[in-house]
Amino acid sequence: MELNRRSFMKMSLAAGTAASLDMKFFSYAGAEAASQKTGVETVTRSTCSPNCTGACGFNVHVTDDRITTLIQSADYPEKSYNPRGCLRGLSMMNLVYGKDRVKYPLIRTGERGSGEFRKASWEEALDYAAEKLKNIMEKYGPEAVGLTVQVPGTGYVHKGAFVRMAGLAHWSIHHGYDQNGDLPMFWPMTFGVQTEELESLEWPNARYTMVFGSNLIQTRLPDAHHLIEAKKNGKLVVFDPDYCSTAAKADEWVPLKPDTDAAMGLGMAKVIIDRKLYDENFLKDFTDMPILVRKDTGKRVRAKEVKDLVSQAEKRKIPDYRDLFVIHTEKGFEILNPERLDPSGAELEGEYQVELVDGRKVEVRTVFSEFRESLKEYTLDKVSSITEAPAEQIERVAIEAATNKPLHIIYGASNYQWYNGDLKGRALSLLPVLTGSIGKSGGGISSYAGQYRIRFNLKEWWFPSGGKLNWVPYLYFLQGKGKRYPKKGIKAMVGGWGNPFDQHNMSNRLKDRTTSGDIEFVATFDFSMTTSCQWSDVVFPATSWYENYELTATILHPYLQLQQPAIQPMFESKTAFWVARELSKRLNPEFEKYFFPELDTNAASQKIIEILLETGGFETKGITLDMLKKGPVRLHSTVPDDRQIPFYDQIHERVPFPPQSYPPPLKATAKFLKSGRIEFYKDEDLFLKMGEQLPVHKETFADTEYKVDPEARKKYRLRFVTKNSLYRVHSTHSNNVWLNELQGHKPKVFLNEADAGERQINAGDFVEIYNNRGKTKAYAVIDSGCRKGTAIFEQGWWARYLKNESYNSLTMPWIKPLHEIYFVPGIWTPTTAWNECLVDVRRISV
Numbered sequence: 001m002e003l004n005r006r007s008f009m010k011m012s013l014a015a016g017t018a019a020s021l022d023m024k025f026f027s028y029a030g031a032e033a034a035s036q037k038t039g040v041e042t043v044t045r046s047t048c049s050p051n052c053t054g055a056c057g058f059n060v061h062v063t064d065d066r067i068t069t070l071i072q073s074a075d076y077p078e079k080s081y082n083p084r085g086c087l088r089g090l091s092m093m094n095l096v097y098g099k100d101r102v103k104y105p106l107i108r109t110g111e112r113g114s115g116e117f118r119k120a121s122w123e124e125a126l127d128y129a130a131e132k133l134k135n136i137m138e139k140y141g142p143e144a145v146g147l148t149v150q151v152p153g154t155g156y157v158h159k160g161a162f163v164r165m166a167g168l169a170h171w172s173i174h175h176g177y178d179q180n181g182d183l184p185m186f187w188p189m190t191f192g193v194q195t196e197e198l199e200s201l202e203w204p205n206a207r208y209t210m211v212f213g214s215n216l217i218q219t220r221l222p223d224a225h226h227l228i229e230a231k232k233n234g235k236l237v238v239f240d241p242d243y244c245s246t247a248a249k250a251d252e253w254v255p256l257k258p259d260t261d262a263a264m265g266l267g268m269a270k271v272i273i274d275r276k277l278y279d280e281n282f283l284k285d286f287t288d289m290p291i292l293v294r295k296d297t298g299k300r301v302r303a304k305e306v307k308d309l310v311s312q313a314e315k316r317k318i319p320d321y322r323d324l325f326v327i328h329t330e331k332g333f334e335i336l337n338p339e340r341l342d343p344s345g346a347e348l349e350g351e352y353q354v355e356l357v358d359g360r361k362v363e364v365r366t367v368f369s370e371f372r373e374s375l376k377e378y379t380l381d382k383v384s385s386i387t388e389a390p391a392e393q394i395e396r397v398a399i400e401a402a403t404n405k406p407l408h409i410i411y412g413a414s415n416y417q418w419y420n421g422d423l424k425g426r427a428l429s430l431l432p433v434l435t436g437s438i439g440k441s442g443g444g445i446s447s448y449a450g451q452y453r454i455r456f457n458l459k460e461w462w463f464p465s466g467g468k469l470n471w472v473p474y475l476y477f478l479q480g481k482g483k484r485y486p487k488k489g490i491k492a493m494v495g496g497w498g499n500p501f502d503q504h505n506m507s508n509r510l511k512d513r514t515t516s517g518d519i520e521f522v523a524t525f526d527f528s529m530t531t532s533c534q535w536s537d538v539v540f541p542a543t544s545w546y547e548n549y550e551l552t553a554t555i556l557h558p559y560l561q562l563q564q565p566a567i568q569p570m571f572e573s574k575t576a577f578w579v580a581r582e583l584s585k586r587l588n589p590e591f592e593k594y595f596f597p598e599l600d601t602n603a604a605s606q607k608i609i610e611i612l613l614e615t616g617g618f619e620t621k622g623i624t625l626d627m628l629k630k631g632p633v634r635l636h637s638t639v640p641d642d643r644q645i646p647f648y649d650q651i652h653e654r655v656p657f658p659p660q661s662y663p664p665p666l667k668a669t670a671k672f673l674k675s676g677r678i679e680f681y682k683d684e685d686l687f688l689k690m691g692e693q694l695p696v697h698k699e700t701f702a703d704t705e706y707k708v709d710p711e712a713r714k715k716y717r718l719r720f721v722t723k724n725s726l727y728r729v730h731s732t733h734s735n736n737v738w739l740n741e742l743q744g745h746k747p748k749v750f751l752n753e754a755d756a757g758e759r760q761i762n763a764g765d766f767v768e769i770y771n772n773r774g775k776t777k778a779y780a781v782i783d784s785g786c787r788k789g790t791a792i793f794e795q796g797w798w799a800r801y802l803k804n805e806s807y808n809s810l811t812m813p814w815i816k817p818l819h820e821i822y823f824v825p826g827i828w829t830p831t832t833a834w835n836e837c838l839v840d841v842r843r844i845s846v
Helices: 005-020 123-142 159-169 185-190 201-205 221-235 245-249 261-274 282-286 310-315 367-377 380-387 391-403 421-434 474-479 507-516 578-587 591-597 602-616 623-628 648-652 665-668 687-688 735-743 753-757
Strands: 040-045 059-065 068-071 106-108 118-121 145-149 172-175 208-212 233-241 252-256 292-294 325-329 332-336 351-355 361-366 408-412 445-446 490-497 523-527 539-541 550-552 559-563 718-723 748-751 766-770 773-783 790-794 837-841
Touching: 005 245, 005 367, 118 159, 123 145, 123 310, 123 490, 123 523, 123 539, 145 159, 159 172, 159 490, 159 578, 159 591, 172 474, 185 361, 185 421, 201 221, 208 221, 208 391, 221 233, 233 445, 252 391, 261 367, 261 380, 261 391, 261 421, 261 718, 292 325, 292 367, 292 790, 361 367, 380 391, 408 421, 421 445, 421 837, 523 602, 550 602, 559 623, 578 591, 578 602, 623 648, 753 773, 753 837
Parallel strands: 145 172, 145 490, 208 233, 208 408, 233 252, 408 445, 490 523, 523 539, 718 790, 748 773
Antiparallel strands: 040 059, 059 068, 106 118, 106 539, 292 361, 325 332, 351 361, 550 559, 718 837, 748 790, 766 773, 766 837
């Protein structure tokens, strides 16, 4: 329904009539679920929990078991965090009471994707699903069932219940971080962690802020004012190919060519090094820059291969995940201690000759010397030609950043969701490291993409004794092959809190595989009838976050918060915990005991929250359920006032890198940094073979689109970039009537005026975006702020708004081999590169 003046007046009159009857909100589908009217209002503090990283507290006003108003809680101890919320969260009632609400269990009756279902009882739906899953497990093995669990930070209890069930049943499982392409692979390579970030309250403490590939003004609305405060306290520079909302608020906009950020970072690093603006002591103590590298092999020098050090090395006892590397001091060659970051007296720069245990003498030099040599090709003129940014601007910004510390880089997903996104992150992280900004208030590098990072130890609930999970990267599932892919394939999909039949890489491939019968069974748990529900065999109706107890955390602020039930579960919806418990006991009666069968779902959920808090480790020590029921509570950190400043202990207490990334043990990720320091030089064989032992710039599409189809340069001349919408959180709110009205109910693609003119496309034209993999349709927006050669599509639309096509049919599940040399789920793993995609656009008739 589109609003005009007449319909708006009618609606206003209707609203007035409703108000006169003591109703505070419109009547939605689902009025039958309301309890007997009493007229008494209650207010419950809960948390808005889509995958937006906001985690905003809301007071839920309820009358007669119906939500009437959502108001920001504004109860965070720091005033600067208050209030938190946006129009998406404020209009959540449109989803709770909307026409797409899944009311009861459904079993498919028509063809897959037809949306033809029949109502089923819970007993029937659970029995049916369990029987299908058991048959698949018996036929192909338990690993043939694949579970997808999205963004654990939005729900440690209920998502943990599904992971617990999968572990007990020995299923395969996909990590949402790499599935969504939100995993920045430079983090484990350089810092040995999944990700780290400053809390937004720390942003204003920066004196120089650089933003790459993150449109914070649009996508991080509750925290955007902290960016403006950072601008007031220092300078804000936005590097973006397009004149986005954040660029419009910046002190300076650097319109670089897409996917050239590595060259930009290396060019600025060269300026800082050539002008000696770097922090020498920081580099000596906290990085691998003083470590010696062999010129003949490119390998770092180990103490065990040096004649004068081998005996010392043999006596040293270090963890298996560490190694003993060699440095040079005024005393000669010495062993670098990987277990402490105390000053070593290492020389940062130099070339030497070292005698090996076999008597050979080889030439060596420091990583810093190697790096300086590699930077010779990144002259200002060369970098300017690559990035299409003026050389003078590159040089000036580099000098400003090095002389106005601390420097903070905000590194967004649209920047690293490329095949060589890891190289860009490695290059850009040089800047805060060279300037010694790491571990400082307001300084460092931060990534804000999804609520993936687990903030405390959740092993006690998520991973029961005797459980076993077969972690399978989602790209292996799409390709139907890979090192960890089950021999007999994955034949069943179980999932919730996501919409993979719309929202994920090559979504059309899922539809093809379910249509062909290759995927034999799909079960989905959701509160809205998404496209993924339409393609499922069984749909379980879920509670919303205002209908259950849950424990949440996010990355943008360090608060634990509760979801609390403000209303009774709508219709026949159930919590994920309840579904997991009921399904588990049908898979194996022995599993029921792992899910508190003696407790009802709310009591069990609260019990689990208490267990998580009691066993969560240092971060949750002393935090209780009763405290959280009163409002948000800060997680503990070793930083004064429990602030969230990455690598504080490493810099101030001189403990080795990396800190632990939950849930795996430290040894699982510490092996990425065998020196115990920030590492820019990677000497694993494949890094050397690919010429990426140090960060470099590589041409876009050379190893992907152009390699697969050399004619792609001519056939598909536009880069396809899918950006986040102001009106959705990925695909959540795609069906929100208020927000769709604000968009004119039209999916849009943004084109530069020159590209549009060349294709005879005018503003508002209905166009088709296509390549040899897929297609989708949208309405053209001619935007001079959109860089020439780019088509920008606002992702998140359900298929029904795109004539049952998908924008993700255009993408490709590229896998970079370097992302496979280690495997830790959601930390070092193949990850989706959404933006590594070429298309073209043509005008079509409606």
